[in-house]
Amino acid sequence: MKKRAILADIARAANVSLMTASRAINQKPGVSEDVRQRILALAAEMGYRPNAIARSLATRQTTTIGLVVPDITNPFFAQVARGVEDAAFENQYSVFLLNTNEDRQRESAALDSLWQKDIDGIILCSSRLTEAELTAQIQRFPALVLINREVKNPPANLVTINVDDQQIARLAVEHFLADGRRQIGCIGGPAASFSSRRRLAGYRRALKEAGLPVDSSLVENALPNTEGGRQAAAALLARQPALDAIFAFNDLIAVGAMQACQETGRRVPEDIAIIGVDDIPLAEIIRPRLTTLHLNLAHMGRLGVHTLLQIIAGEPSQPAHRIEPHLMVRESA
Amino acid sequence: MKKRAILADIARAANVSLMTASRAINQKPGVSEDVRQRILALAAEMGYRPNAIARSLATRQTTTIGLVVPDITNPFFAQVARGVEDAAFENQYSVFLLNTNEDRQRESAALDSLWQKDIDGIILCSSRLTEAELTAQIQRFPALVLINREVKNPPANLVTINVDDQQIARLAVEHFLADGRRQIGCIGGPAASFSSRRRLAGYRRALKEAGLPVDSSLVENALPNTEGGRQAAAALLARQPALDAIFAFNDLIAVGAMQACQETGRRVPEDIAIIGVDDIPLAEIIRPRLTTLHLNLAHMGRLGVHTLLQIIAGEPSQPAHRIEPHLMVRESA
DNA sequence: TTGTATGCGTTATCAT
C-alpha cells in the first residue's frame, strides 16, 4: 500500500503553514489567489485527499448518515436504499447500511454502533422499537428520519415519512366498488406492522362510507410473501366462497392470493379481482398483470436524505411527510 | 441532543488516569480486577461508548469496510449485501454502501470517497474499471475482495470471488441433453459482462463436448431483465423455430424468454425447455416454476467479509474462490 | 499496576 500524502506534506512542499494549506484546500477565504492556486496544483499532483477521520474529529461532523432497514433483500427497502444512496452521493455524504432482521435487539445494537461512529443523522425504516426506546434514541442523534413509523410528539430533530395508508386502502376499495364488486376481502400483513393496521382501518372505513357491512370474517392476516398470501387467501375463500375482490397488503401477498384463486378454479379478474400495494417488478411480470398501488420508494429515500440535511443545517422542515400512492390499473382488477 | 460522556469523564469519576480507564474498557491487561470492575460499572452507568472516530485516528483502523455494487435494487446484489452486512455485524464491523449505477466514473468516485474515509477493506462487485484502473486502486487499500471479476496477477491484498460460470453452463446443457434436447439456444447478458462471456464460452464448450454443432445463430444477447429476455427469445425463435431448449443468463431473462415462448404458442417445458441462473424468488413464483442454477449469494457476501478480515489480519488466504452452482429442477426444464 | 507524554491529521482560535 502506497503511503498517502497528508496536509503537512502539501504545506511543506508549498512552503506555507498548515493553515494556509488547509484554507486553500477547503476553499476558505484568507489566502491570496496565487498562493491558493499553487497549493491546489501541488495537492492535485501529489494526489492529496483530506483524511476524513481526522477532519471529523476536528469538526465534529462526519458527513455520514446511517440507513437502518429490516432487510435489504426486501425490494421495498432496496428501492428506498437506492434513493437514499443516490441523494447522499449527490451531497457528498456516505451511508452506513445496517440490517435489523426485524429484531429489536439487533436494531438497538445497530443504533448503538451508529452512535459510536458519530454519524450526522440516521434514516430508520420500519422500526420495531417501543415508543419509549425510540424516544431515548432520538435524543442521541443530531437528526433522525423515521420511515414507516409515526411518533406522538415529534421533537425538532425528528421527521417522519409515511405512505398514505388510508388513501391506499380507499383507492383500492373505490376501484373495486366502481367495478361493481361488493364482496371485498382484505389480507393484511403481519399483525405487528403499523402500516398494515392503518390499511385495515382504511379498508373498513371505505367500506363503511360505501354503506357496505364491515365483516371481520372478510379479513385475514398473512406473512408478507407469496406463500403467506396463498394460505390467507385459501382460508378466506373457504370462509367466504362468494368473495369477488381481495385487497392485499402488498404485491407478494396479492400474487399468492391470485394463485390461490386460480388453484380453486376462479378466474382473475372475471370471478375475483385483486389489488396489491408497492408495484414491485413482479407486478408487471406475473400473468394476469397485477393491478396495484404504486409507491415511489426511491423518492421516499431521497426525501429522507434531503430532510435529514435540512435538520442538520438547522433549517425548518415540516415534521411529517406523506407519500401519495398511484393506482396502476393492469389486468387483475 | 444529550452531551455524551468521554473517556476523561470516566477517568475523573473513577479517580484514575486516562490510561487505566482505557485499559479497563478495552479489556487489556495491566489493571487490577477490582479497579477494572469499578471503571466498567461507572462506564455502564454513564452510558459511555468509545468514540470510534477518535479511536480510528489513533489506531489507524476504522473497523469499517466498503461495499460497492452496481445497483442494490438488483436482487443479486441485495442478497450479496445481506451476507456482507450479516458477517460484518457479527465481527463488529460497519459497512458503507455505494452504488455505481454501472458507471465507471461513479465507481471511481465511490472508491475515492472510501479512500478518504480510511476504511480497512473493500468488497467490490462487478467492477467496470479497466485492468489498469483496478491495479491502481488495489494499492490504495489495505485489503480488497473482488466479486464477479478476475484479475491477472492478484497481489497479496486482493482476493477474487467468482461464480463458476463454466460449471453453470455445463450443468444446464447437460440437463437439456439428458432430457433429449438437441436444439439448444443461449441468451447471454450484456456483452460487457465478464460473467456472461464466460457462460457463453461454457455453453459452447459443453455443446462441443457433446458432439453438437456450435452455431452462432443459436445465441442472442439481452439486457438482464424480462423485457430483454422476451425480445431476445423472440428474435431467437424467429431464426430458429425448431429450438427445443434455452439457457438464459439469469432468471429474469429466462422468465422473459418463457413468456415469449408461450406467446408464440409453445408449451414450456413440453415444446421447449428453459433454464435460468440465480434462483431469485421469482423462480418459484412464476408458472411453470423455473428450473434454474441456484447460487448461494448471501454466502458469497459472507465469504467476502471473512476473506477481507483474513487479509487485514495478515493471515494467508487463497487468492481466488469459486462459488459452485446447484441445479434446482422445477418445472420449466 | 498505574501514570505521563506524545501523536494520529485536521480545523478553530487567536496572534501577527
Added chain:
DNA sequence: ATGATAACGCATACAA
C-alpha cells in the same frame, strides 16, 4: 493574508 498553538478523543510508548 499568514502563521503558531491548542484542541478533537483516544491509544501507543515509555516511565515510575
